[in-house]
Amino acid sequence: MRAPTSDLPQITADILTRLRARAPRVHCVTNAVAQTFTANVLLAAGAIPSMTVSADEIGAFVARADALLVNLGTFDAERRDAAGTALEVAGEEGVPWVLDPVFIDRSEPRAEYARTLVAQKPRAIRLNRPEFTTLSGLEADGASVTQYALDTLGVVALTGETDLISDGVKQYALQNGHPMMARVTAMGCAASALTGAFIAVERDPLVATAAALLAFSVAGEVAGAKANGPGSLAVGILDALYALDRDTLVEKARVA
Amino acid sequence: MRAPTSDLPQITADILTRLRARAPRVHCVTNAVAQTFTANVLLAAGAIPSMTVSADEIGAFVARADALLVNLGTFDAERRDAAGTALEVAGEEGVPWVLDPVFIDRSEPRAEYARTLVAQKPRAIRLNRPEFTTLSGLEADGASVTQYALDTLGVVALTGETDLISDGVKQYALQNGHPMMARVTAMGCAASALTGAFIAVERDPLVATAAALLAFSVAGEVAGAKANGPGSLAVGILDALYALDRDTLVEKARVA
Amino acid sequence: MRAPTSDLPQITADILTRLRARAPRVHCVTNAVAQTFTANVLLAAGAIPSMTVSADEIGAFVARADALLVNLGTFDAERRDAAGTALEVAGEEGVPWVLDPVFIDRSEPRAEYARTLVAQKPRAIRLNRPEFTTLSGLEADGASVTQYALDTLGVVALTGETDLISDGVKQYALQNGHPMMARVTAMGCAASALTGAFIAVERDPLVATAAALLAFSVAGEVAGAKANGPGSLAVGILDALYALDRDTLVEKARVA
Numbered sequence: 001m002r003a004p005t006s007d008l009p010q011i012t013a014d015i016l017t018r019l020r021a022r023a024p025r026v027h028c029v030t031n032a033v034a035q036t037f038t039a040n041v042l043l044a045a046g047a048i049p050s051m052t053v054s055a056d057e058i059g060a061f062v063a064r065a066d067a068l069l070v071n072l073g074t075f076d077a078e079r080r081d082a083a084g085t086a087l088e089v090a091g092e093e094g095v096p097w098v099l100d101p102v103f104i105d106r107s108e109p110r111a112e113y114a115r116t117l118v119a120q121k122p123r124a125i126r127l128n129r130p131e132f133t134t135l136s137g138l139e140a141d142g143a144s145v146t147q148y149a150l151d152t153l154g155v156v157a158l159t160g161e162t163d164l165i166s167d168g169v170k171q172y173a174l175q176n177g178h179p180m181m182a183r184v185t186a187m188g189c190a191a192s193a194l195t196g197a198f199i200a201v202e203r204d205p206l207v208a209t210a211a212a213l214l215a216f217s218v219a220g221e222v223a224g225a226k227a228n229g230p231g232s233l234a235v236g237i238l239d240a241l242y243a244l245d246r247d248t249l250v251e252k253a254r255v256a
Numbered sequence: 257m258r259a260p261t262s263d264l265p266q267i268t269a270d271i272l273t274r275l276r277a278r279a280p281r282v283h284c285v286t287n288a289v290a291q292t293f294t295a296n297v298l299l300a301a302g303a304i305p306s307m308t309v310s311a312d313e314i315g316a317f318v319a320r321a322d323a324l325l326v327n328l329g330t331f332d333a334e335r336r337d338a339a340g341t342a343l344e345v346a347g348e349e350g351v352p353w354v355l356d357p358v359f360i361d362r363s364e365p366r367a368e369y370a371r372t373l374v375a376q377k378p379r380a381i382r383l384n385r386p387e388f389t390t391l392s393g394l395e396a397d398g399a400s401v402t403q404y405a406l407d408t409l410g411v412v413a414l415t416g417e418t419d420l421i422s423d424g425v426k427q428y429a430l431q432n433g434h435p436m437m438a439r440v441t442a443m444g445c446a447a448s449a450l451t452g453a454f455i456a457v458e459r460d461p462l463v464a465t466a467a468a469l470l471a472f473s474v475a476g477e478v479a480g481a482k483a484n485g486p487g488s489l490a491v492g493i494l495d496a497l498y499a500l501d502r503d504t505l506v507e508k509a510r511v512a
Numbered sequence: 513m514r515a516p517t518s519d520l521p522q523i524t525a526d527i528l529t530r531l532r533a534r535a536p537r538v539h540c541v542t543n544a545v546a547q548t549f550t551a552n553v554l555l556a557a558g559a560i561p562s563m564t565v566s567a568d569e570i571g572a573f574v575a576r577a578d579a580l581l582v583n584l585g586t587f588d589a590e591r592r593d594a595a596g597t598a599l600e601v602a603g604e605e606g607v608p609w610v611l612d613p614v615f616i617d618r619s620e621p622r623a624e625y626a627r628t629l630v631a632q633k634p635r636a637i638r639l640n641r642p643e644f645t646t647l648s649g650l651e652a653d654g655a656s657v658t659q660y661a662l663d664t665l666g667v668v669a670l671t672g673e674t675d676l677i678s679d680g681v682k683q684y685a686l687q688n689g690h691p692m693m694a695r696v697t698a699m700g701c702a703a704s705a706l707t708g709a710f711i712a713v714e715r716d717p718l719v720a721t722a723a724a725l726l727a728f729s730v731a732g733e734v735a736g737a738k739a740n741g742p743g744s745l746a747v748g749i750l751d752a753l754y755a756l757d758r759d760t761l762v763e764k765a766r767v768a
Contacts (some may be wrong), residue, residue: 239485495741
């Protein structure tokens with residue numbers, strides 16, 4: 001018998017129910033490699049994606065969106081302009097946004113740009129270990145994730161074998177997922193977009209972020225258990241997200 | 257016993273046979289999210305896709321193509337230039353083209369641009385309900401689809417739970433498909449590209465458009481019946497299109 | 513009983529083992545249609561893809577990469593600039609690179625540009641029959657592949673029903689694969705990227721190229737045997753690459 005350690009699985013099921021009922025619009029400024037899978041993850045979960053990076057149009061899309069994702073993968077001049085306009089409109093209209101600073105450890109100009117974005121107060125930042133270290137200048141551990149959340153006044157979600165999510169006060173540690181998820185492109189990017197969808201229907205950004213990552217990693221675990229390799233895992237995670245229910249979340253979640 | 261209401265399933269099978277024999281080239285100016293799935297739908301059906309949006313090259317590709325698709329999703333300056341050149345060459349060379357005015361209900365500049373494209377006489381326009389209303393200024397129903405086909409001197413295909421396809425004189429209503437198709441990105445975009453492939457091998461654009469949408473929605477229905485969710489549906493629709501045969505079309509088609 | 517005709521299957525298994533252990537970084541300047549599948553093929557095999565085409569950043573990515581791919585599909589001004597910078601940095605840093613001159617038979621400016629790239633000495637060129645003829649000016653056969661390898665001082669890999677791979681001295685002929693692979697977009701593009709990953713961990717570029725194409729085509733054959741169509745083939749090839757082992761390579765390989 002295992003003592004219940006968290007009500008997060010139940011809360012995640014509640015948020016998913018709202019998400020499916022409200023079908024929030026999530027506008028994504030994201031990299032070309034991730035666009036299709038990200039759109040399909042949002043649709044499978046019940047959200048409505050849009051993806052334009054055209055300077056003429058992005059303002060209109062963001063103004064009508066319920067959340068915004070800014071992902072720095074394959075970042076070019078057009079996407080930089082698009083992100084600038086998108087964040088301006090998001091600020092005016094009160095649209096919450098999520099930052100995914102992909103591969104900033106590989107390119108110093110990208111890291112510098114990411115720092116300017118952090119100053120514009122994303123509701124949540126999702127990143128991996130080398131990205132965290134590059135952005136925060138801190139070694140990645142539970143204490144530094146809390147510290148950086150306090151520094152940035154937002155939620156910080158460090159994903160990896162264990163996902164650590166903190167708003168500077170409270171911290172979740174999630175241990176779901178499947179090792180083969182690292183062998184499919186755009187998994188992290190899609191998780192960040194899903195975080196946007198959850199933030200659109202849940203006021204507490206810490207709870208929304210933790211719930212989104214729990215839903216995604218439980219779906220990954222369900223898919224991974226049946227998959228023959230990374231190809232069928234990617235397909236299966238869309239199927240599992242679409243079908244994800246309260247019982248599965250409660251049964252599978254490993255939350256500390 | 258059900259009385260036969262249409263010879264469209266038989267005609268669709270005939271067109272598919274020609275398509276597989278001739279392997280028409282379909283050049284697609286389409287959005288980044290839809291490119292891969294669209295290319296795979298064309299290949300699965302037996303056509304040869306090309307996708308460049310480079311201003312230097314697109315003329316050469318369109319001149320050698322058997323049909324052209326102009327899709328307005330994620331529309332940027334580069335794609336706008338590309339579409340301009342593509343339509344000029346298509347006009348000179350007599351290459352038929354299909355318009356897919358994605359998300360024009362979300363962005364007024366995109367809607368205005370779509371109206372200028374309609375004036376350049378697409379052989380067919382495929383769109384959903386809010387896009388139809390934005391483009392035509394009419395409430396979407398059977399009568400307005402016929403009206404708008406008369407106005408534009410082309411085929412208008414309004415897709416949704418029922419697909420209505422009209423050339424202003426005759427109208428088809430198709431009731432195939434699967435609800436989960438709405439949970440996969442680029443389904444409509446790919447259906448528009450497939451319409452281009454059918455138009456390349458069938459002179460009557462009304463018949464070609466109705467046949468393409470019938471083939472696509474029957475494939476979706478076949479795939480949906482076996483799918484565990486939207487991930488396996490997207491995979492299955494490619495398999496089903498590749499294998500689609502006369503018996504399946506005749507058995508499954510619900511045409512009025 | 514069949515006499516062993518080649519040690520290539522064993523060598524391929526050895527290279528795959530090194531690839532999985534070292535996880536080489538492969539930077540890809542590739543077309544938008546192929547990006548996601550290419551990234552997933554590299555990840556499934558054990559390599560780490562990156563894909564940015566931003567002029568500001570590509571130098572940093574290439575400098576830290578173990579191999580570079582330049583693929584000319586959907587080639588635009590941005591990708592042309594990106595390739596220029598990428599090749600300059602690759603030259604300075606000694607990063608080996610692979611050329612995939614997609615669709616140069618369709619566009620003369622693209623063919624001319626490909627010829628300037630050949631002069632910059634790719635370690636390997638992978639192309640199909642019409643692309644070979646356009647680039648080399650020769651009819652495609654075993655002798656002309658050898659000739660063109662001598663002319664370019666690199667490895668030439670002509671893929672098709674039989675894959676011919678030559679460095680001007682020695683030639684491999686591979687007869688694996690599955691006909692349905694031609695019905696999935698980006699198969700050739702992904703094979704070229706995988707060639708980059710193999711070149712990153714094997715000094716002899718002829719052996720590396722032949723081994724990469726053998727691994728890819730055996731994976732295609734394994735996937736094709738189980739697939740219901742091109743959709744499940746694309747998924748299955750990722751699964752098969754991930755699971756590919758020595759026994760399967762030795763059992764399935766048809767090398768002359």
